[in-house]
Amino acid sequence: MLNGIGGRTIAEAKANLTYNEALSWMAYVEQNGSLNVGLKLEKGFALLATILNNVHGGKASFDDFLPQRGEPEEEAEASPQDLFRLLQSVKR
Known part of the structure; x- marks a missing residue:
């Protein structure tokens, strides 16, 4: 757990965490x-990339x-004709 908050393991944290x-x-x-x-890093880099992109037009x-x-x-469902064409295209 983060800095021992709630316990050193998930089980300890669940046991020690109050409802409130x-x-x-x-x-x-x-x-x-x-x-x-x-996820927070991904969003931060996405924000930075968006700003740079917009600044440069x-x-x-x-x-x-x-x-x-x-x-x-x-994906769109294939028709029987599509499947038949696919099978014919790989014919030896």
């Missing part, structure tokens, strides 16, 4: 976002510099 402390942490996360330092947005996360976009 948990509510305080939940409020903090809701107000300030994730506690993940890596670019039209990129903040989201253009963030990595894509989550579920991939759905």
Whole structure:
């Protein structure tokens, strides 16, 4: 745990964290976002890249510099004819 707050292990932290402390942490996360330092760094670098891009005449947005996360976009379903054409293209 960070600086021994709540205990040295996750189990100790869960055992020592009071309900009110948990509510305080939940409020903090809701107000300030994730506690993940890596995500905060990514957002900081994305902000810096967006500012530099815009200063130099670019039209990129903040989201253009963030990595894509989550579920991939759905692809269009292939028809039976598309599958048949694909199979014919690899014919020996």
